[in-house]
Amino acid sequence: MNQPAISPRQFMFIVIFFTIGSSILIVPSPIASxxxxxxxxxVLLSILVGASLVLFYILVxxxxxxxxxxxxxxxxxxxxxxxxxSFFYLAFLYILSALVLRNIGDFMTTQIIPETPxxxxxxxxxxxxIVGCYLGVESxxxxxxxxxxxxxxLFLFLIFSITPQMNMDHLRPFFDSTSKxxxxxxxxxxxxxxxxxxxxxxxxPYVKESPKTAHGWFIGSMIGGGFLFLITIxxxxxxxxxxxxxxxxxxxxxxxxxxxxxFMEGLEIIIAIIWMITIFFKLTVLYxxxxxxxxxxxxxxxxxxxxxxxxxxxxxxxxVAYPDMAYYENFVADTWLPYAVTHGFLLPLFLWGxxxxxxxxxxxxx
Amino acid sequence: MxxxxxxxxxxxxxxxxxxxxxxxxxxxxxxxxxxxxLLTAVTMSIWEARGMNVPNPLDYVKAFYAWIFSWFDx
Numbered sequence: 001m002n003q004p005a006i007s008p009r010q011f012m013f014i015v016i017f018f019t020i021g022s023s024i025l026i027v028p029s030p031i032a033s034x035x036x037x038x039x040x041x042x043v044l045l046s047i048l049v050g051a052s053l054v055l056f057y058i059l060v061x062x063x064x065x066x067x068x069x070x071x072x073x074x075x076x077x078x079x080x081x082x083x084x085x086s087f088f089y090l091a092f093l094y095i096l097s098a099l100v101l102r103n104i105g106d107f108m109t110t111q112i113i114p115e116t117p118x119x120x121x122x123x124x125x126x127x128x129x130i131v132g133c134y135l136g137v138e139s140x141x142x143x144x145x146x147x148x149x150x151x152x153x154l155f156l157f158l159i160f161s162i163t164p165q166m167n168m169d170h171l172r173p174f175f176d177s178t179s180k181x182x183x184x185x186x187x188x189x190x191x192x193x194x195x196x197x198x199x200x201x202x203x204x205p206y207v208k209e210s211p212k213t214a215h216g217w218f219i220g221s222m223i224g225g226g227f228l229f230l231i232t233i234x235x236x237x238x239x240x241x242x243x244x245x246x247x248x249x250x251x252x253x254x255x256x257x258x259x260x261x262x263f264m265e266g267l268e269i270i271i272a273i274i275w276m277i278t279i280f281f282k283l284t285v286l287y288x289x290x291x292x293x294x295x296x297x298x299x300x301x302x303x304x305x306x307x308x309x310x311x312x313x314x315x316x317x318x319x320v321a322y323p324d325m326a327y328y329e330n331f332v333a334d335t336w337l338p339y340a341v342t343h344g345f346l347l348p349l350f351l352w353g354x355x356x357x358x359x360x361x362x363x364x365x366x
Numbered sequence: 367m368x369x370x371x372x373x374x375x376x377x378x379x380x381x382x383x384x385x386x387x388x389x390x391x392x393x394x395x396x397x398x399x400x401x402x403x404l405l406t407a408v409t410m411s412i413w414e415a416r417g418m419n420v421p422n423p424l425d426y427v428k429a430f431y432a433w434i435f436s437w438f439d440x
Contacts (some may be wrong), residue, residue: 175407266382292381298399305388305400312373322419335428338435 004206008033010141012216013148014285015200019224019281020151022103023193025275027228027236033245035168035185038177042185042235045223049186050194053345055128057197058214058251061204063355069201069348070296072337083297085347090293092178092343094310095201097286098317101126104279105318106328111252112269124155125283130307132284133291137206140284147277154274155227159234161258166237178302191337193224195344202289248325251275287314325338369415395432 006014031039063071067091074082105121113121133139200217207213235250238257244250255268291310295303320326381404388397414420 093428107418185433232407298395300393300396300399302396305384305396306403308384309400309403312376312380312404313410316407316410316414316420317423320422321424323422331424331428335424335431338431339427 002104004138005134005208006137006141006206007208008210008216009213010145011204012214012220013144014141014203014281015197015217015220016148016224016227017144017278017281018153018197018285019221019277020198020227021193021280022100023189023228024231024278025107025333026103027192028190028232028244028250029247030188030230030245031235032241032250034188035181036170036245037236038175038182038243039236039241040171040179040229040246041175041177041187042182043189043225043229043232045182045261046186046189046194047222047229049190050089050221050225051218053190053194054197055344056219057201057348058217060352060355061201061214061217062202063352063359064205066205067358068205068293068296068303069198069351070293072351072355076351076358085107085209085292085351086297089198089343090290090297093202093286093290093293094314094340095317095321096313097236098197098281099285100203100279100286101314102318102321104283106322107252107275111249111251112272113314119315119319122318125235125280125286126311126315129233129280129287129364130311131292132280133288134304137203137288140281140288144281147281151274151277154271155230158258158271159230160275161260162234162238163263165241165257165259166234168237170240185313187337188332189228191340192223193228193341196286196308197221198344198348199286201348202293203285237251287311315359370412373411373415375410377404380404 028039035042053210067075070086073086073089076082077085101122104125105118108121109116109118132143183363204213204217207216231251235244235254238254239247239250243253247253252268252272255271256266258267258271260267261266285308287307292303294306294310295301322331384400385397388400410420
């Protein structure tokens with residue numbers, strides 16, 4: 001057996017990065033525009049829903065018995081129907097990774113390097129991701145271990161250096177929003193990191209068998225949710241709900257406000273390392289999941305040959321995906337949640353039901 | 367002009383990096399998958415680089431869910 005393997009601890013770190021990546025940039029603003037100054041309540045609500053979703057994914061993983069999502073689809077539904085299901089699943093992963101790539105590209109071109117064409121940012125970011133996927137899941141796991149302290153230190157630095165600018169009045173009056181507004185806000189975060197975790201069902205067969213794996217997934221997603229809660233409440237405390245909902249990247253604007261003793265300013269680019277690291281890991285996991293999935297879909301052993309051609313396609317897809325900002329906001333607000341629910345909840349539910357029947361039938365024949 | 371030259375250059379770099387190894391293994395399926403994937407990617411890239419309208423999968427996704435929601439009168 002030469003199966004690549006990562007430890008449950010490394011898997012937990014990957015889950016933390018996966019939860020934080022890209023959500024840290026795009027989540028606070030729509031939540032704040034839906035739930036105003038009570039946005040932090042909707043984040044807590046979505047962490048609760050996310051916890052139950054993760055428990056559901058763990059249930060699915062337990063019945064997968066070491067297969068990946070795509071393999072299990074073929075196993076349960078047969079070659080043709082299974083292929084159809086895994087085609088939609090893989091299309092979801094591929095589109096999602098193109099959108100995550102577009103997130104970092106949009107962020108860089110609007111905030112940091114506005115003169116550079118989007119294509120080249122995507123190209124160079126994706127090249128690093130492809131190298132990561134080429135080296136395999138073990139290297140991704142180990143580098144997650146290396147980068148974890150960096151992210152936590154930078155995060156603590158952000159929190160401590162912004163403390164003087166916080167203003168509790170921004171949160172008052174508490175619980176002023178209606179429950180509909182709070183639920184509307186929470187759907188944003190349920191859709192963006194939690195339902196996307198279905199991608200991890202492609203990676204989890206590579207985690208060493210251990211009772212701690214499920215633990216690692218659950219705790220990792222909760223820690224990631226905690227980071228998102230902190231970043232949302234930080235944006236609310238520093239900027240207030242109006243500015244948080246108006247800015248495209250409120251967390252970056254929070255970092256711009258850092259002012260230590262009146263002379264240390266302009267540290268936002270150091271803070272931006274947090275999202276570069278986390279988005280890198282999220283994109284690597286998604287890209288790895290989709291390339292391994294496509295390789296299993298086509299029944300070829302070596303997923304590495306697909307990495308570069310798929311990357312070329314992904315750059316095109318990420319460029320054409322959003323013609324403009326209005327399209328993006330419209331898509332995220334109206335279409336993303338049902339799309340993610342169909343592929344992140346209904347599809348695994350079907351698979352889980354099928355696996356239950358299939359596993360029982362197999363037990364009876366033995 | 368330049369973008370297309372760049373795309374063809376990139377595609378030939380990818381081809382020369384991976385094809386020799388594939389050819390040595392003589393696995394017809396892998397070779398076929400690789401070439402089809404690469405050709406699709408190159409077609410899409412040139413399509414995009416010439417400024418033509420590449421079909422956007424998100425449009426289909428959006429249209430599909432709009433159709434579903436029209437049943438429920440949202």
